Amino acid sequence: MAFVVTDNCIQCKYTDCVAVCPADAFYEGPNFMVISPIECIDCGLCVPECDAQAIFQEDELTPDQEVFIALNEELAEVWPNITEVKPALPEAEKWNGVPDKLDMLEK
Numbered sequence: 001m002a003f004v005v006t007d008n009c010i011q012c013k014y015t016d017c018v019a020v021c022p023a024d025a026f027y028e029g030p031n032f033m034v035i036s037p038i039e040c041i042d043c044g045l046c047v048p049e050c051d052a053q054a055i056f057q058e059d060e061l062t063p064d065q066e067v068f069i070a071l072n073e074e075l076a077e078v079w080p081n082i083t084e085v086k087p088a089l090p091e092a093e094k095w096n097g098v099p100d101k102l103d104m105l106e107k
């Protein structure tokens, strides 16, 4: 079991999640963040840190968000690790809460 970053992180990427992760399990892409399911220790500490409320436990995902399980696993293998907070994307406030941003995901 692991926690999964979902749709609402896209175009926001606040990065506060990475500051609390004891496993350094976050990997960063251009406009999205993922969690390595191999490294996540299922502590849940990152969940309340995310201003976009984009992080959920794998078995609590709604059906439309289940696609993000494979995406987190796949992209954590290719994107660089991130352990320090950085500024959110410039239009994060505009995109926070906008549904269905998967088409905008940059790999």
Ligand code: SF4
Residues within 6 Å of the ligand: 003, 020, 021, 022, 023, 024, 025, 026, 035, 039, 040, 041, 042, 043, 044, 045, 046, 047
């Ligand atoms: Fe890191 Fe814990 Fe979040 Fe997993 S649940 S990504 S170990 S903070």
Ligand code: F3S
Residues within 6 Å of the ligand: 005, 008, 009, 010, 012, 013, 014, 015, 016, 017, 018, 032, 033, 049, 050, 051, 052, 053, 054, 055
């Ligand atoms: Fe994304 Fe939330 Fe982290 S927006 S970068 S999962 S704090």
